[in-house]
Amino acid sequence: MDFTLSKAHRELQEKAKAFTEEVLFPYEMECEENNGISPETHAIINQKVMDWGFNATNHSKEHGGQGMTLFEQMLVSEQLGMATGAIWDAVPQPSYPMKFGTQAQIEEYLIPCCQNKRRDAYAITEADAGSDPTQCLTRADKCDGGYRINGEKWYVTVGNVADFLLVHAHVDGDPEKATVFFVEKDAPGVSIKRTPEFSHHFAFKHPEFTFKDVVVDESRILGKVGDGxxxxxxxxxxxxxxxxxxxxxxxxxxxxxxxxxxxxxxxxxxxxxxxxxxxxxxxxxxxxxxxxxxxxxxxxxxxxxxxxxxxxxxxxxxxxxxxxxxxxxxxxxxxxxxxxxxxxxxxxxxxxxxxxxxxxxxxxxxxxxxxxxxxxxxxxxxxxxxxxxxxxx
Ligand SMILES: Cc1cc2nc3c(=O)[nH]c(=O)nc-3n(C[C@H](O)[C@H](O)[C@H](O)COP(=O)(O)OP(=O)(O)OC[C@H]3O[C@@H](n4cnc5c(N)ncnc54)[C@H](O)[C@@H]3O)c2cc1C
CATH class of the missing domain: 1.20.140.10 (Butyryl-CoA Dehydrogenase, subunit A, domain 3)
Incomplete structure (x- = not known):
């Protein structure tokens, strides 16, 4: 049995520590006092994330990420977790399921997210569907041009800065057909209903979204119907x-x-x-x-x-x-x-x-x-x- 960290692991740990202290710590009080970080600060951190090579630690190099193992990701996250105000979330990890997208989805969504050019937010929770997401009322019904989505999502973390959402909806209102859709935030029918405040002062917000007759093409389904x-x-x-x-x-x-x-x-x-x-x-x-x-x-x-x-x-x-x-x-x-x-x-x-x-x-x-x-x-x-x-x- 050998519990020793390799030299490469130690170096990664040291680098993540230096990044957290040099890049993230200076913005902690801005985040605390303003209950979030400004777009300018976000842009600075975004650039530094790229310069230091901490973008998309959870995705493959082929998709523009760092291709780290879960162990390596953990070494980085442990250091990032020392920063307050969840400034660690300004070091985005694009949602893992996107890697199961089609080539077109990977090019349109995943690769730009890995390069910090786009940002996703994952929307599952609803007013009456928290611990039990099978209770989701957000539904997607087949229509001319694809699917029509109606419903509401709560606590969508980074929803204020994301430019698209991964929306978990039930096709035909059937939980057996739980499906994830790529939805552009500026698509007609998508709106932010409310942005509640929480105990923490978080780098980003967790808004509630409303989807009213939002029509998405069939090609916007991640995986297939029922894969949700x-x-x-x-x-x-x-x-x-x-x-x-x-x-x-x-x-x-x-x-x-x-x-x-x-x-x-x-x-x-x-x-x-x-x-x-x-x-x-x-x-x-x-x-x-x-x-x-x-x-x-x-x-x-x-x-x-x-x-x-x-x-x-x-x-x-x-x-x-x-x-x-x-x-x-x-x-x-x-x-x-x-x-x-x-x-x-x-x-x-x-x-x-x-x-x-x-x-x-x-x-x-x-x-x-x-x-x-x-x-x-x-x-x-x-x-x-x-x-x-x-x-x-
Ligand atoms: C700051 C913040 C950010 C979030 N970000 C996101 C996001 O980005 N996307 C997203 O989709 N969701 C997000 N969430 C939602 C989060 O995942 C839910 O709050 C969580 O799953 C709990 O659901 P709930 O709040 O509806 O509580 P409920 O499910 O209503 O639970 C209330 C209480 O009942 C207990 N309970 C419920 N069911 C059981 C059971 N079967 N057995 C025992 N006890 C049970 C719970 O443990 C809890 O104590 C976020 C939440 C917060 C607070």
């Missing part, structure tokens, strides 16, 4: 690993700040870390991160070519998404406590990460849904699927 859920299954693995990596990164930043603060903050004539109450908090944070990071690296290694069973990958991704998102919540909360009043100030990255990472227990499947997946796997395959140490090759 299958297309998103593999993507969930990638998206959940990304969340897990960022949670581990965010937690490490919080620990670093808290550790340094505890050494320098004098109360009652001594650094606060000399109080065992504080020292033990630092220990608990460190242990939490060590466990989460070990799990993250192991699972990403497995999924990067060391296990092939698709369901097992899904099961493992649920485990790290659940564990790391709950871990970062504990670590951030303790970090705020160690910093006292300063920990509650928005100008402090600990406070911002505390707010930012709360959503990681909600999006891409809530903690309860991850527990349902894990519970189902335990029931079917036994606890060894999680507690055993057999890597199926």
């Amino acid at each position: 859920f299958n297309l998103t299954k593999d993507w969930f693995v990638e998206a959940r690993l990304g969340i897990a990596a960022r949670c581990v990164g965010g937690a490490q930043r919080v620990l670093n700040v808290a550790n340094e603060f505890a050494a320098g903050r004098i109360m009652g004539g001594q650094p606060i870390r000399e109080y065992q109450a504080i020292e033990h908090m630092l220990v608990d944070m460190t242990m939490d991160i060590m466990a989460a990071k070990s799990l993250l690296y192991r699972v990403c290694w497995e999924i990067s070519g060391n296990i092939s069973d698709r369901k097992l990958k899904h099961a493992r991704a649920a485990a790290i998404k659940l564990y790391t998102s709950e871990m970062v919540g504990r670590v951030c909360d303790t970090g705020v406590q160690i910093l006292g009043g300063r920990g509650y100030m928005r100008e402090n990255p600990v406070e911002r990460l505390w707010r930012d990472t709360r959503v990681d227990r909600i999006w891409e499947g809530t903690s309860e849904i991850q527990r349902n997946i894990i519970g189902g796997q335990i029931k079917k395959r036994g606890v060894e699927i999680y507690t055993g140490w057999d890597f199926e090759k």
Whole structure:
């Protein structure tokens, strides 16, 4: 057994760390104070993403991406996750299912996204379809010229800057025919209904969209009619690993700040870390991160070519998404406590990460849904699927 990172992996990690600190950190306060970043800042970051070679880490070189393995993507995302205000989302990862598009779709959508010239947003959730997307009411009906889409989508992340959407709709209103359509944001009938505010100050917005008699050509279907859920299954693995990596990164930043603060903050004539109450908090944070990071690296290694069973990958991704998102919540909360009043100030990255990472227990499947997946796997395959140490090759 060898857990050593290769030289190439260490260099990638160092490069992603330098990128995060040099390119993203300077815009954190702009994002916090303005509840987002300006188009000018977005353009600057976009260019730097290209210059540093962090565009589309999740897509092949053939399509203009970086062609990184999931393990390499995780090394990058872990560092990006240290930035507050979700500025990591200004380093776009075009939606994974687009790689299953036709050659024409790849040329029109995926390649320009990989080159940071276009931006997609994925729209599944609705008012009455969250954890259970089979309840989607957005429908697509066959008409002259293709399909007519009607419905509403909620929380469409980056919907304010995206120029097209991947819309999950039910053909004929039938969940068995769940289908993903490429929809241009400026197509007649597409409108932003509302742009609600959330706890975090995020680089971009999560608007609600309305689709009223939006007609799309048949060639705008990704995959085929009925592929909607299958297309998103593999993507969930990638998206959940990304969340897990960022949670581990965010937690490490919080620990670093808290550790340094505890050494320098004098109360009652001594650094606060000399109080065992504080020292033990630092220990608990460190242990939490060590466990989460070990799990993250192991699972990403497995999924990067060391296990092939698709369901097992899904099961493992649920485990790290659940564990790391709950871990970062504990670590951030303790970090705020160690910093006292300063920990509650928005100008402090600990406070911002505390707010930012709360959503990681909600999006891409809530903690309860991850527990349902894990519970189902335990029931079917036994606890060894999680507690055993057999890597199926
Ligand atoms: C900031 C933000 C950005 C988002 N971005 C996007 C995006 O870009 N695209 C997109 O499509 N969606 C997006 N989402 C939506 C997100 O994926 C959903 O919020 C999430 O899936 C939960 O759905 P819901 O909010 O409707 O909660 P609900 O599904 O209504 O859940 C409410 C509560 O019930 C629990 N619950 C529900 N079902 C079960 C069950 N079977 N077993 C046990 N407990 C259950 C949940 O865990 C939760 O605690 C975003 C959400 C947020 C907050």
